[in-house]
Amino acid sequence: xxxxxxxxxxxxxxxxxxxxxxxxxxxxxxxxxxxxxxxxxxxxxxxxxxxxxxxxxxxxxxxxxxxxxxxxxxxxxxxxxxxxxxxxxxxxxxxxxxxxxxxxxxxxxxxxxxxxxxxxxxxxxxxxxxxxxxxxxxxxxxxxxxxxxxxxxxxxxxxxxxxxxxxxxxxxxxxxxxxxxxxxxxxxxxxxxxxxxxxxxxxxxxxxxxxxxxxxxxxxxxxxxxxxxxxxxxxxxxxxxxxxxxxxxxxxxxxxxxxxxxxxxxxxxxxxxxxxxxxxxxxxxxxxxxxxxxxxxxxxxxxxxxxxxx
Ligand code: KMH
Ligand code: ZN
Numbered sequence: 001x002x003x004x005x006x007x008x009x010x011x012x013x014x015x016x017x018x019x020x021x022x023x024x025x026x027x028x029x030x031x032x033x034x035x036x037x038x039x040x041x042x043x044x045x046x047x048x049x050x051x052x053x054x055x056x057x058x059x060x061x062x063x064x065x066x067x068x069x070x071x072x073x074x075x076x077x078x079x080x081x082x083x084x085x086x087x088x089x090x091x092x093x094x095x096x097x098x099x100x101x102x103x104x105x106x107x108x109x110x111x112x113x114x115x116x117x118x119x120x121x122x123x124x125x126x127x128x129x130x131x132x133x134x135x136x137x138x139x140x141x142x143x144x145x146x147x148x149x150x151x152x153x154x155x156x157x158x159x160x161x162x163x164x165x166x167x168x169x170x171x172x173x174x175x176x177x178x179x180x181x182x183x184x185x186x187x188x189x190x191x192x193x194x195x196x197x198x199x200x201x202x203x204x205x206x207x208x209x210x211x212x213x214x215x216x217x218x219x220x221x222x223x224x225x226x227x228x229x230x231x232x233x234x235x236x237x238x239x240x241x242x243x244x245x246x247x248x249x250x251x252x253x254x255x256x257x258x259x260x261x262x263x264x265x266x267x268x269x270x271x272x273x274x275x276x277x278x279x280x281x282x283x284x285x286x287x288x289x290x291x292x293x294x295x296x297x298x299x300x301x302x303x304x305x306x307x308x309x310x
Contacts, residue, residue: 002226006291008252012039012049015258016089019135020058029055034073041080043276046296057132059088064103071310081109085132090118090147105164105309107302118147119203148162165303173205201235208238
């Protein structure tokens, strides 16, 4: 990988994995999501990765309209790089998932590199009471559903967003996804520098052992050489351990309540900014510096905040 001198922190502020009953601190409304993103940026995140939720019951929504107030509010208050999910929730299909990024033309959109199992049901062991009926069914349903990202789905997202010069947070949950990236790169549909978000600890993807982290890095190094910028994301309680392992080996890092609700063992994070602060202290402890949004733009070859559609 091409190592940057500065570490890019992405903060994924709400996601579609956790449900409202799991934490009172999970941002739900547009105002809460925008505030969480701005606070994370003020704390040191260069990129915010965004999902939207229904303000009434917190379920994931993926309409361009739902993103609009979030994007406007963040843009008025911060120069942070905005990354719109095309993952939506694992239960949605690609034509719905791509719409917010297609309409709003952000600098970055996420891109998931393979169809996979996406097991959220183990969280039912610790969460038994739910405020909203959809939550239990959503978690339970992950036993028998797929997170669908076929070759055609990926191509559809690439073609839809590339016209807008949107670049991608390329989410790879296993080594096979790196080979799928190599396939699309060979066809010229994805262009370097590739921003590869290696995802550890989701049930259905690679786990969080140091060997897993090394195996993803070695494979990406062999396939892409200095044509990629590496980032790591650890789901759940291993969030900070994965960030520390990755940053020590030259990666960028992602934190946020999408990936983990925790700030320490048994202690819920009260804000996204708290996780940004914590990962910043790990980065500082390694004698590394944190990248600003403009430094991230340069390293990732982004089009610039003046060229988005919102
Ligand atoms: N929650 C992450 C592991 C997306 O938004 O495209 C997956 C994710 C998907 O971030
Ligand atoms: Zn996401």
